[in-house]
Amino acid sequence: xxxxxxxxxxxxxxxxFAIIHNCSGCSSKSxxxxxxxxxxxxxxxxxxxxxxxxxxxxxxxYNISIYERQKVSKISQTEYQLFIENDMDxxxxxxxxxxxxxxxxxxxxxxxxxxxxFDEREEELKADIExxxxxxxxxxxxxxxKLRPEKxxxxxxxxxxxxxxxMLENQNLIINQSNKSIQIQINKSESLSG
Numbered sequence: 001x002x003x004x005x006x007x008x009x010x011x012x013x014x015x016x017f018a019i020i021h022n023c024s025g026c027s028s029k030s031x032x033x034x035x036x037x038x039x040x041x042x043x044x045x046x047x048x049x050x051x052x053x054x055x056x057x058x059x060x061x062y063n064i065s066i067y068e069r070q071k072v073s074k075i076s077q078t079e080y081q082l083f084i085e086n087d088m089d090x091x092x093x094x095x096x097x098x099x100x101x102x103x104x105x106x107x108x109x110x111x112x113x114x115x116x117x118f119d120e121r122e123e124e125l126k127a128d129i130e131x132x133x134x135x136x137x138x139x140x141x142x143x144x145x146k147l148r149p150e151k152x153x154x155x156x157x158x159x160x161x162x163x164x165x166x167m168l169e170n171q172n173l174i175i176n177q178s179n180k181s182i183q184i185q186i187n188k189s190e191s192l193s194g
Contacts, residue, residue, distance in 0.1 A: 005135045009117040009125060011152070013143055016095025018109040019053060025060035031109060032062055036091040038083045039063055047072050049083050051094050064104050066094060098144040110146050117156060137184040149175045149182050156184070 016034035023030035032053040041048040047070050050063035066083075067075065082090045094100050101108050117125040117139070139152060150168070153175060154161045167173035174185040 007135065007137045008120055008140070009137065009156070010119075010122075010140045010142060011115050011145060011147070012118050013096045013145065014114045014116055016092055017101065018056075018112055019101065020107045020109050021053075021062055023055045023058065023060050023062075025055060025058035030055045030057055030060075031112075032056070034091060034095040035061070036088050036095075037086045038066070038091065040080075040083050042072070045072050046070065047075060047080075049075075051091060051100075064094075064100070064106065066100075096143055113145060113147070115145065115147070135186045137186070139182040139184070141180050141182065144180070149177050149184075152182060153184050 016036075018034075019032045020029050021032050022028070023032075032055055035052045035054050037052045039048075039050045039052055048068055049066040049070075051066055053062045053064055054060070055062070072080075079090075098108075119125060137156065139156070141147075150161055150164050153173065154164050157164070164173065168175065172187050174183075174187070176183040176185075
């Protein structure tokens with residue numbers, strides 16, 4: 001079956017990921033958040049750079065390694081300057097990078113991830129999507145968020161999860177998921193009303 005309408009959106013986290021980490025100040029596992037600040041330490045021609053996270057409860061800090069004992073010549077002058085200036089966009093980029101947290105073997109608090117949908121022009125989707133029969137929606141997931149496809153469909157289509165479940169059972173909605181994208185195919189839209 002060919003679909004009459006093809007929509008493409010990106011799933012973008014609204015903020016940096018929080019992590020769960022042992023806190024020496026709280027003597028337990030705690031939730032740490034991004035301070036949007038870097039720590040830079042130079043020793044001769046070697047450079048260390050960390051992104052600073054902070055315990056929400058006691059404000060104890062935890063430095064997450066970006067570069068360790070890296071030759072200064074391997075880091076661009078522009079990037080180095082952004083670290084020195086505590087550039088918020090760069091801190092947000094690192095704070096939303098699954099690879100960064102995986103490399104540092106850190107546990108992301110996935111239950112608290114909030115996200116928005118953006119269209120191809122990088123504009124946030126504010127209004128409800130006008131759903132038509134035989135629509136196909138592709139959600140790219142460039143940040144590799146671990147989200148249930150049914151929850152994404154519910155959030156995107158502005159309907160309850162029980163409605164999504166019923167539509168899936170009746171094959172009015174088909175969801176296919178791969179590593180970096182989710183395909184939602186709508187066969188009949190009348191199921192969304194009521």
